[in-house]
Amino acid sequence: MIKFEHVGKRYLKKVALKDINLELKPGKIVGLIGENGSGKSTTLKLIAGLIQPTSGVVTVNGRRVTRRISEHVAYLSELDEFYGFFTVGEMIAFFASQYPDFNREKAEEIRRFMKLAPDSKIKNLSKGNRGRLKIVLTLAREVPVVLMDEPLSGLDPMVRDAIVKGLISFIDLERQIVLITTHEIKEVETILDEVLLIKGGEIIGHKNVEELRDRENLGLVEWMTKVYAGDCPPTV
Amino acid sequence: MTDFDSATPIYLQLAERIQRQIVRGDLKPGEKLPSVRDMGVQSGVNPNTVQRTYRELEAMGIVETRRGQGTFVSENPEVLQTLRESLKRAEISRFVEGMKAMGFSDAEIIAGLKDHLTEAEGRYEDD
Amino acid sequence: MNTWWQLSKKEFRLGLPAFLFTLIGLVAVLTLAFYLGTRAGSGDHEGLQAVKAASLLLITAHVLYLLCYMVYSLQSERKKLHLWLASPLPGSVLLSAKLANGLLAMTVTLSISSAVGLITTALLHDLPKGYTWGTLIANGGFIILNIYLMSIFFALCFVFFWMIYRMLLRRLGGITSGVITGLFAWLLSYLTNLFEKTELYHAIVRWGKISSPSILNQTGISSGHIYLGVYIWYTGIAVVLFAASCWILDKKVEV
Structure with missing residues (x-):
């Protein structure tokens, strides 16, 4: 379980998050949406322990987060940087050696599903293929928490489709919780259980997506637009 | 990639799709439905949502889950007859609502429908 | 493994x-x-x-x-x-x-x-004056050992200050972090220097006298002997720097 208690994060010139309280339980795919700079990436990095809160506490399964929480958390960065000297196969082998929960067979299965050649050098991969590789490395881990920062951004529709299908195929919702930040709401709205809407460092909405459709007859984009405009009470 | 209406619950839309497939005969009585995950991948939907769809269909008696084997279309002819009937009604009421909203009277609707069917008779029977 | x-x-x-x-x-x-x-x-x-x-x-x-x-x-x-x-x-x-x-x-x-x-x-x-191949190899080996030790020590100093810099970077920005890290490095070396002039320091390190290789004495790098205590002292500093670096890396460095 992921828990935020009065979490704030300030950078040099900017308040990134303000007094966030949040509890997320396993078995769900949760979308983090909101405009650029609203605090989506910051939220994920805090859970991954790659940054530390300025105030408050973040815990994963009751453990206070440091970078070593990566034992329980798989983090897909929005950055495309890799160790360029590795081939796809070597990178997978390296990850397998570093994370005890990394499932080699599953990685092979996802790699084939993503149509990535094991012997291509990472530094020669296209942006789309690097995006696919990130999915392989992240989803091959049998880990309770999966964080994905903009897994679809800047990729062409075919790659986006493959990634969304890959997510559905290889996530284990019996055990995992998946957090995805994205701008491509349309692409992921059919696979989200819950959605968190962030604006100016604050969570201004937390909804079950099917209930939103059921009770308010709203799609995600319409809801986001409404809440952002202030037409809709930000129920949490 | 998926043609769902974003403002209507996905589990209902998916349930309706499956019901139509059954009535059309694309899914035969006793046939096994794809696993939750496969159905999720095929339709681009969260497995939790597929699970809910299957549960709803099961509650309606349209499918049945056999432990360890999967989900199957019901072989009960009564259930299928009821399903056929209710889909028919749903489709008709949608049509009628639309016509009424445009201001057509009952008589106009019936007459229009009859004309349409007569004109189209040849075409439909050829199918 | x-x-x-x-x-x-x-x-x-x-x-x-x-x-x-x-x-x-x-x-x-x-x-x-x-x-x-x-x-x-x-x-x-x-x-x-x-x-x-x-x-x-x-x-x-x-x-x-x-x-x-x-x-x-x-x-x-x-x-x-x-x-x-x-x-x-x-x-x-x-x-x-x-x-x-x-x-x-x-x-x-x-x-x-x-x-x-x-x-x-x-x-x-x-061969240097007064040396045989045997003494040259032995003395050379001693010097090489010291080069390793110094190399490790300087590397650990750098790692430590890199960690300090990375810890401050996201919070204070590049220039401020650089300046603070630089000042901190200067202050630490200044204090160490000061401490190494005290009687206490001498009391700590002046034991285990061994004679240093004569090549070093001739060139004025060494004054004839080296104390084992000095090695222990610098090993201690190195251990502290390494432990502190690891702690910062685990708890404070931000991506």
């Missing part, structure tokens, strides 16, 4: 360009020394003398080898921190894999430099 081995193999490949660069640099310096020596003098004799001098210089330069290696290795991780830090391994393991590979690379170039020094000495029949 496999985890460490695979991590180490990654570090080897990450640091490979730095290693190759120093290897090529080494060959280039020696070649240049031979060329310039030959041209300045009347033949191979002067060339060899120049090569010998260059090799001694290169051996000494290894005092900074590990530091330079760590600069390269850590800077290469700068844009990949989300990969390097998202590891369940403790900071001590992450850093030791880098240091071990740096030491390996250092050993290769240091061995080459030392071998060149010995070969040119043999060819020139040029």
Whole structure:
């Protein structure tokens, strides 16, 4: 379980998050949406322990987060940087050696599903293929928490489709919780259980997506637009 | 990639799709439905949502889950007859609502429908 | 164990360009020394003398080898921190894999430099005054050991200040963090210097007197003896710096 208690994060010139309280339980795919700079990436990095809160506490399964929480958390960065000297196969082998929960067979299965050649050098991969590789490395881990920062951004529709299908195929919702930040709401709205809407460092909405459709007859984009405009009470 | 209406619950839309497939005969009585995950991948939907769809269909008696084997279309002819009937009604009421909203009277609707069917008779029977 | 081995193999490949660069640099310096020596003098004799001098210089330069290696290795991780830090391994393991590979690379170039020094000495029949081959090897070995120790010490100092800088970077920005880290480094070395002039320091380190190699005494680097206590003192500092670096890496560095 992921828990935020009065979490704030300030950078040099900017308040990134303000007094966030949040509890997320396993078995769900949760979308983090909101405009650029609203605090989506910051939220994920805090859970991954790659940054530390300025105030408050973040815990994963009751453990206070440091970078070593990566034992329980798989983090897909929005950055495309890799160790360029590795081939796809070597990178997978390296990850397998570093994370005890990394499932080699599953990685092979996802790699084939993503149509990535094991012997291509990472530094020669296209942006789309690097995006696919990130999915392989992240989803091959049998880990309770999966964080994905903009897994679809800047990729062409075919790659986006493959990634969304890959997510559905290889996530284990019996055990995992998946957090995805994205701008491509349309692409992921059919696979989200819950959605968190962030604006100016604050969570201004937390909804079950099917209930939103059921009770308010709203799609995600319409809801986001409404809440952002202030037409809709930000129920949490 | 998926043609769902974003403002209507996905589990209902998916349930309706499956019901139509059954009535059309694309899914035969006793046939096994794809696993939750496969159905999720095929339709681009969260497995939790597929699970809910299957549960709803099961509650309606349209499918049945056999432990360890999967989900199957019901072989009960009564259930299928009821399903056929209710889909028919749903489709008709949608049509009628639309016509009424445009201001057509009952008589106009019936007459229009009859004309349409007569004109189209040849075409439909050829199918 | 496999985890460490695979991590180490990654570090080897990450640091490979730095290693190759120093290897090529080494060959280039020696070649240049031979060329310039030959041209300045009347033949191979002067060339060899120049090569010998260059090799001694290169051996000494290894005092900074590990530091330079760590600069390269850590800077290469700068844009990949989300990969390097998202590891369940403790900071001590992450850093030791880098240091071990740096030491390996250092050993290769240091061995080459030392071998060149010995070969040119043999060819020139040029043993230092009062030395036999046996005493030269023994004394040389002692010096090499000290070069390793100093190299490790300087590298750990750099790692520590790199951690301080990275810890401040996201919070204060590049310039402020750089200035603060610089001031902090200056302050620490100033305080250490001050402390090393006190009686307390002398009381701590002045035990276990051993005589130092006479080559060092002749050149004025050493005054005839070295205290074992000094080694313990600097080992202690190194351990503290390493532990602090690991702690910062595990708890405070931000991507």
